[in-house]
Amino acid sequence: xxxxxxxxxxxPALSFTxxxxxxxxxxxxxxxxxxxxxxxxxxxxxxxxxxxxxYLFRMSQFSDALRPGRDQVRLELEDVQGFDALGLAxxxxxxxxxxxxxxxxxxxxGDVHIRACSKLNGEKEPDDFEVTRSFEIAEESVDTWxxxxxxxxxxxxxxxxxxxxxxxxxxxxxxxxxxxxxxxRGRSHAHQGxxxxxxxxxxxxxxxxxxxxxxxxxxxxxxxxxxxxxxxGSATFSRKGAQLVCDTMADALFNELNHSSNSAPLxxxxxxxFNERWTxxxxxxxxxxxxxxxxxxxxxxxxxxAVYAAYMAVFNEAATLRERTRRHVSxxxxxxxxxxxxxxxxxxADGWKSDKLHRRPPVWAILSYWIGDGAVAVYRPxxxxxxxxxGKGDSGEYAGETRFITSKDEARFDSVEPRVNxxxxxxxxxxxxxxxxxxxxxxxxxxxxxxxxxxxxFWNDKLRAGAPDAFPSLQNExxxxxxxxxxxxxxxxxxMFKERGYHDDRTILLALNDKLAARxxxxxxxx
Amino acid sequence: MRRLPVYLxxxxxxxxxxxxxxxxxxxxxxxxxxxxxxxxxxxxxxVSVITFASEVNQVVPLTEVAQFTPPEIRAGGxxxxxxxxAKVVECAEAEVKKxxxxxxxxxxxxxxxxxxxxxxxSVDEGLAKFxxxxxxxxxxxxxxxQCDEELLAKITGNVVKxxxxxxxxxxxxxxxxxxxxxxxxxxxxxxxxxxxxxxxPPPPPEITLVQP
Numbered sequence: 036x037x038x039x040x041x042x043x044x045x046x047p048a049l050s051f052t053x054x055x056x057x058x059x060x061x062x063x064x065x066x067x068x069x070x071x072x073x074x075x076x077x078x079x080x081x082x083x084x085x086x087x088x089x090y091l092f093r094m095s096q097f098s099d100a101l102r103p104g105r106d107q108v109r110l111e112l113e114d115v116q117g118f119d120a121l122g123l124a125x126x127x128x129x130x131x132x133x134x135x136x137x138x139x140x141x142x143x144x145g146d147v148h149i150r151a152c153s154k155l156n157g158e159k160e161p162d163d164f165e166v167t168r169s170f171e172i173a174e175e176s177v178d179t180w181x182x183x184x185x186x187x188x189x190x191x192x193x194x195x196x197x198x199x200x201x202x203x204x205x206x207x208x209x210x211x212x213x214x215x216x217x218x219x220r221g222r223s224h225a226h227q228g229x230x231x232x233x234x235x236x237x238x239x240x241x242x243x244x245x246x247x248x249x250x251x252x253x254x255x256x257x258x259x260x261x262x263x264x265x266x267x268g269s270a271t272f273s274r275k276g277a278q279l280v281c282d283t284m285a286d287a288l289f290n291e292l293n294h295s296s297n298s299a300p301l302x303x304x305x306x307x308x309f310n311e312r313w314t315x316x317x318x319x320x321x322x323x324x325x326x327x328x329x330x331x332x333x334x335x336x337x338x339x340x341a342v343y344a345a346y347m348a349v350f351n352e353a354a355t356l357r358e359r360t361r362r363h364v365s366x367x368x369x370x371x372x373x374x375x376x377x378x379x380x381x382x383x384a385d386g387w388k389s390d391k392l393h394r395r396p397p398v399w400a401i402l403s404y405w406i407g408d409g410a411v412a413v414y415r416p417x418x419x420x421x422x423x424x425x426g427k428g429d430s431g432e433y434a435g436e437t438r439f440i441t442s443k444d445e446a447r448f449d450s451v452e453p454r455v456n457x458x459x460x461x462x463x464x465x466x467x468x469x470x471x472x473x474x475x476x477x478x479x480x481x482x483x484x485x486x487x488x489x490x491x492x493f494w495n496d497k498l499r500a501g502a503p504d505a506f507p508s509l510q511n512e513x514x515x516x517x518x519x520x521x522x523x524x525x526x527x528x529x530x531m532f533k534e535r536g537y538h539d540d541r542t543i544l545l546a547l548n549d550k551l552a553a554r555x556x557x558x559x560x561x562x
Numbered sequence: 563m564r565r566l567p568v569y570l571x572x573x574x575x576x577x578x579x580x581x582x583x584x585x586x587x588x589x590x591x592x593x594x595x596x597x598x599x600x601x602x603x604x605x606x607x608x609v610s611v612i613t614f615a616s617e618v619n620q621v622v623p624l625t626e627v628a629q630f631t632p633p634e635i636r637a638g639g640x641x642x643x644x645x646x647x648a649k650v651v652e653c654a655e656a657e658v659k660k661x662x663x664x665x666x667x668x669x670x671x672x673x674x675x676x677x678x679x680x681x682x683x684s685v686d687e688g689l690a691k692f693x694x695x696x697x698x699x700x701x702x703x704x705x706x707x708q709c710d711e712e713l714l715a716k717i718t719g720n721v722v723k724x725x726x727x728x729x730x731x732x733x734x735x736x737x738x739x740x741x742x743x744x745x746x747x748x749x750x751x752x753x754x755x756x757x758x759x760x761x762x763p764p765p766p767p768e769i770t771l772v773q774p
Contacts, residue, residue, distance in 0.1 A: 077634060077636065078619065078621050078633065078634055079634070080621070080622065080631050080632070080633050080634060081631060082625055082629040082630070082631065083628060083629045083630070083631060084629075085628070085629075095623075096619070096621075166634075168634070169631065171631070173628065177604060177628050179601040179604050179605055180601075182599065182600070182601035182604070183601045222601075223602055226601065226602065227745060265749070267748070267749045267750065268748035268749040268750075269748040269749060269750045269760075269761060408749075430661055430666075430667075431661065431667075432660045432661050432667055432696065433660065433661065433667045433668060433669060433670040433696065433698075434564035434661075434666065434667050434668055434669040434670075435564075435669055435670075435748060435749045435750055436670075436749075436750055437749060437750075475564075475666075479665070479666065480662075480663060480664045480665050480666060481661070481663050481666075482663040482664055535563070535605050536563040536564065536605045536606055537563075538602070538605075
């Protein structure tokens with residue numbers, strides 16, 4: 036038996052007498068009530084109490100016997116003994132039900148002797164009986180951490196997956212962006228020897244082959260693509276599904292956006308929609324942006340192709356394994372969510388000269404696609420303290436229910452297009468892609484994920500405070516940069532955080548704008 | 563925090579008197595001890611016990627594992643299967659949280675029904691209500707040969723059978739229930755159908771799967 040459940044000391048047995056009082060005029064006695072009283076006494080049991088934790092146990096099974104509204108029938112308590120020494124009281128509450136209430140002072144394990152009798156019109160009946168029930172006050176906290184096991188994953192499987200992973204990259208050409216990511220097998224998976232079903236990857240456009248000499252550097256900045264996926268716990272090979280989804284989506288988007296014949300018109304459409312939006316904004320003219328509609332159409336098509344590629348990759352993998360093993364394998368066995376971001380810096384100042392008043396600063400275009408739970412968000416405290424969640428999570432009525440990219444219906448334009456988000460930002464402190472293993476513990480509800488204060492707590496008090504080495508501070512700014520790998524390692528260490536009840540796989544992928552972060556922090560300090 | 567609600571529906575009719583009811587008591591003790599040692603169950607599982615004979619009683623409301631103590635049970639009376647199906651829906655509706663924008667939902671409840679006989683009440687209404695609720699995995703266990711297996715098959719696709727309602731088989735059943743509780747938090751398709759036994763550990767040899 037675990038130590039924490041051992042009693043610290045014993046004390047004299049607890050006891051009380053419950054009296055069923057019936058003062059209904061003779062002749063109207065309801066034998067049924069007394070039978071119910073007896074049944075309720077025999078069914079008595081007490082929840083385990085905990086030291087220093089307020090305890091209230093209502094013996095609600097007596098409510099049937101009391102027949103609400105019949106005030107001639109009531110329960111009384113006599114000879115209550117032993118409870119006060121434990122910091123508890125045994126009494127009748129306002130509703131007429133017996134209860135044990137209080138804040139236990141110390142651990143206890145022993146019996147409660149209960150004597151039951153009835154009094155009809157003041158006369159004691161001879162049908163007394165006794166029951167003995169156990170009662171326990173457990174130690175202050177039940178420490179569950181030592182109970183979690185860390186079992187190795189099986190080896191006789193078609194797909195391996197390491198228990199953790201990190202990712203890091205400084206992107207030199209596209210302004211000071213550092214991408215760091217970490218993924219950790221959850222305690223609940225480790226306890227069962229299950230695989231990590233999360234996966235993440237990224238594709239970086241170091242130099243863009245489409246770069247043209249005459250565009251003032253516009254094309255020097257390619258699209259970077261980040262993807263994260265969470266394999267379904269109910270699907271046998273979801274770890275492979277998550278990997279296929281991430282890699283296929285990343286490759287497909289990267290090629291579409293940077294290399295294909297579609298790339299230039301697509302990027303032009305994105306820039307045009309920004310231009311038009313900007314011009315209208317300057318003229319205080321709101322309303323639908325025509326070129327936005329055009330770019331959305333192109334983007335919808337592009338992402339649909341990428342989602343379809345991911346679906347087909349999983350479909351073919353299932354077919355191959357089915358062929359090889361002669362066992363029933365279907366796409367459902369690879370169910371996984373998908374979080375994708377593509378980001379590109381536009382060299383605004385030279386590209387857009389229509390503004391006569393001032394040169395325009397560069398602008399970031401952020402594309403996203405999000406299906407399933409977790410979150411894709413942009414943290415930008417300097418910009419009106421707003422959080423920008425790039426899409427909406429798909430959570431069902433109950434825990435664990437979500438949507439997967441591996442459903443065939445998801446690879447259609449009509450399903451994909453509404454999930455695609457295009458945003459233009461002057462700046463941001465961080466782009467966040469995280470699985471629900473990371474978001475669930477910190478966001479108490481779906482609506483809190485839309486509020487800046489919840490994200491601020493997450494970003495500053497949890498993430499930055501928990502993994503300081505993953506973020507540059509003024510101090511180490513002077514001492515030079517921390518190597519990206521060290522930052523990713525710090526993130527991985529943070530992912531081991533202990534949060535009772537939350538033990539899923541955890542993955543977080545961040546694109547960080549260090550300069551902006553440092554500036555925000557120094558302004559905050561100056562204040 | 564997301565809780566995993568577990569409803570145990572136990573037959574305490576007259577025919578369970580003697581060895582079977584004692585075995586159920588021991589079984590619940592075993593379940594309790596096993597769950598107390600399991601970190602997942604300790605942090606997430608909430609257990610309720612509903613007994614049914616001629617009358618149906620929720621003898622333990624949904625209670626976290628660390629606070630749970632096995633109830634006192636006595637055998638006697640009929641077998642109100644219709645009544646207990648209606649009761650568990652009523653309890654779940656009151657006790658299990660669904661997701662809203664402001665709160666996170668619990669896991670879909672697990673339900674284990676153990677019975678050794680034919681219903682003595684009318685079942686249709688309770689069964690209809692039960693089928694409408696969104697349960698997680700529902701397992702019906704026929705203890706011995708004198709069960710209405712056809713009815714159990716209507717309650718759930720997951721019917722298991724104990725050859726006899728003796729100490730060993732019932733102990734094995736409760737052990738399996740506790741193992742199932744420890745492994746039941748899986749991400750599933752929100753548009754998907756009912757959960758199946760695939761998500762539970764394989765039952766021990768004392769328990770036979772009844773093929774639908």
